[in-house]
Amino acid sequence: MKFLIxxxxxxxxxxxxxxxxxxVAFWDSFSLVLRFTIGFLGLITLHEWEETxxxxxxxxxxxxxxxxxxxxxxxxALHLPPAILIFVIxxxxxxxxxxxxxFLAVMYLGIFEGIVHAAGIKLTRRKKPYTPGMITAEMMLxxxxxxxxxxxxxxxxxxLDWLLALAFFLGGFLLMEVGVYRVxxxxxxxxxxxxxxxxxxxxx
Numbered sequence: 001m002k003f004l005i006x007x008x009x010x011x012x013x014x015x016x017x018x019x020x021x022x023x024v025a026f027w028d029s030f031s032l033v034l035r036f037t038i039g040f041l042g043l044i045t046l047h048e049w050e051e052t053x054x055x056x057x058x059x060x061x062x063x064x065x066x067x068x069x070x071x072x073x074x075x076x077a078l079h080l081p082p083a084i085l086i087f088v089i090x091x092x093x094x095x096x097x098x099x100x101x102x103f104l105a106v107m108y109l110g111i112f113e114g115i116v117h118a119a120g121i122k123l124t125r126r127k128k129p130y131t132p133g134m135i136t137a138e139m140m141l142x143x144x145x146x147x148x149x150x151x152x153x154x155x156x157x158x159x160l161d162w163l164l165a166l167a168f169f170l171g172g173f174l175l176m177e178v179g180v181y182r183v184x185x186x187x188x189x190x191x192x193x194x195x196x197x198x199x200x201x202x203x204x
Contacts, residue, residue, distance in 0.1 A: 005076045008083040009048060015087065016045040019094075032154060033103045036147040037093045040106055043140050044086055047113065051133035052079055058132035065124045066194040068184060081179030085172055100156045104165030105172070107144040107151075112169070114141025 004011070023030060023038045030038075051058035059078050063070045070078065089109060093102040117137035121129055151157050174188075181188050 005074055005080055008076055008080045009052065012048065012083045012086060013045055016041050031097050032150060033093060033097045033100075033156070036143075036150070037090055037097075037103060037106055040110060040140065040143060040147070041086075041090045043136060043143055044090075044110070044113075047133050047136035047140060048079070048082070048086070050136045056132060061120075061124050061126075061132060066191055068186070068194070070184065073183060077183045078180055081176045081183070084179070085176040089169075089172055100151065100158065101161040101164035101168065103151060104148065104157065104161055105169040107147045108165055108169040109173075110140035110144030110147075112173075113137040114144075 019038045020042055023035065027035070050056075059070055062068075089106055093099070093106055096102055113133075114137045117131050117134040120126070120131040120134075124131060148157075177191070178188050181191055
């Protein structure tokens with residue numbers, strides 16, 4: 001576990017590079033869903049680097065907003081739950097490319113990231129119009145919308161897929177949040193309370 005905590009971002013990056021290499025090598029034999037999913041994996045891995053390393057500071061911003069001390073949290077521990085979510089949510093569409101709602105869930109994640117990072121400018125009271133990870137988050141937002149448009153245009157999406165994808169995405173995201181708060185020795189309800197308090201203060 002200590003290895004995963006310390007090197008989860010490096011492991012995610014290695015997984016991404018392998019998948020991108022496979023995509024380039026076998027491009028013609030890959031379906032639309034596989035191409036978009038692996039492309040998204042590349043973007044979200046860059047996103048994780050932007051959030052946590054270059055320039056980094058995402059967790060520090062969140063700890064300030066939620067009034068949580070993260071100084072004693074082992075390096076990499078907070079990133080392990082997101083890394084697991086990324087691995088699982090991108091791997092499943094690769095294993096089951098015919099299941100459209102698995103692909104849509106990945107695209108939902110990209111749209112969600114773009115919206116949250118833009119909204120975070122106000123929520124975290126940033127002096128500059130930027131939150132750590134925002135550039136790649138907005139790239140994912142556009143990429144995911146394009147991915148959905150292509151999937152719908154190709155007739156790959158059934159009405160029920162939208163709901164199944166939303167349920168899967170929200171369930172995975174909730175489990176990730178629970179994992180992050182466990183690392184902080186907090187309950188998810190504590191984070192929700194802190195977020196509500198922050199919103200009330202913004203309203204004056």
